[in-house]
Amino acid sequence: MRARILAAATAEFGERGYEAASIRAIARRAGVDPALVHHYFDDKQRLVAEVVEVPLRPDRLVGTALDGPLDELGERLVRAVLTAWDAPAVRPAAVAALRSAIGQGPVARMLREFLRREIMLRIAVRLDDRDDPTDAEVRAELAASQLVGVIMVRYVLEFEPLASLAVDELVTRVGPAVQWHLTGRPPGA
Missing domain, CATH: 1.10.357.10 (Tetracycline Repressor, domain 2)
Structure with missing residues (x-):
């Protein structure tokens, strides 16, 4: 599930950019509830850090x-x-x-x-x-x-x-x- 959310986030950020991408849109693309995105990643900033694989916020x-x-x-x-x-x-x-x-x-x-x-x-x-x-x-x-x-x-x-x-x-x-x-x-x- 986590990997599917990351893949959806990568695609969403790639198509819409950081500012236009939303947790809801990422969840919709991954086919999950937005609460699950928050469960795994807390917020959009954490999701970006995971997408680019930087262990730094x-x-x-x-x-x-x-x-x-x-x-x-x-x-x-x-x-x-x-x-x-x-x-x-x-x-x-x-x-x-x-x-x-x-x-x-x-x-x-x-x-x-x-x-x-x-x-x-x-x-x-x-x-x-x-x-x-x-x-x-x-x-x-x-x-x-x-x-x-x-x-x-x-x-x-x-x-x-x-x-x-x-x-x-x-x-x-x-x-x-x-x-x-x-x-x-x-x-x-």
């Missing part, structure tokens, strides 16, 4: 990092992301998912929509720029671009010395740049 990872003072968010995000990617159980699947996300096709589209909605927009909401929500989205995307750049160089391209640099060192070096993007001002300003 980026939405939860970012959600945890978002807790706490805004003036420390850059460092928390960098530490959370790098610590998760350094885990041997996560890295191979995460690298494969990243490669899929930058490719073409329905899985790439679904992953990009998932990352945009569950990560970028959640960060932007946390920035709480009521006067200019578009700027909050730009700042969130700039911060993410810093993180994705480090991920690409460290885990995909495996360039040394960055590939073997300690997480604490990377947090010290990259955290302030991410923070600047998040707040729109240099750290300490």
